[in-house]
Amino acid sequence: MKEELIKYFPQHIQTILAKENLNSLEEIRVRNNLPLILRFGQAQKILNYIINTEDINYIFQKICENSIYTYQNQIAGGFITIKGGNRVGLVGTAVVKDGCITNFNYISSLNIRISREVIGCSNQLMDEIINKEENTIYNTLIVSPPGMGKTTLLRDIIRNISNGIANKLTGKNIAVIDERCEISAMYKGIMQNDLGIRTDVINDIPK
Helix, strand or coil, X not given: CHHHHHCCCCHHHHHHHHCCCCCCCCEEEEECCCEEEEEECCEEEEEEEECCHHXXXXXXXXXXXXXXXXXXXXXXXXXXXXXXXXXXXXXXXXXXXXXXXXXXXXXXXXXXXXXXXXXXXXXXXXXXXXXXXXXXXXXXXXXXXXXXXXXXXXXXXXHHHHHCECCCECCCCEEEEECCCCCCCEECCEECCCCCCCEEEEECCCC
């Protein structure tokens, strides 16, 4: 994961990041004229390096694979999904047409959010949402404060329902409407996360 991420940065920043233990890293915050910040859960580490415009432009071009046009729809949505399921949030000057954001100019901030699967994290919960008599699941609402793992839990519930659970639930065909690619982490038509063998995904679609 470490090598996969740092390749998007200029060489001098790669050298800085290579010295850090990134095993539990959750976010890299890149803000113009401000320090590079790493977030590990509730803890943060402020690195002794000030980001500049050239750094941001370099990173932006790299995550777009030097083809910004290809990623235009994602850019308009304020994020780009990169290989490995990691997502890069974008902040800048919004270009608005007919009441909708169509682009961002002058990118001023990037938030690289690390995608992590926790296979099996929903196993104990499944008995609560499975209707064994009808071989289906109950309508279920997942509620928690931000950052507590709702998406991670939902992703694993989908996997369990799709694959099926021996003596409890027959595997089901699943349609995932993944508005912001957070669940499937779709990258060039390939799911980066395990959503089970009977799952189809429509991503980048508005509510």
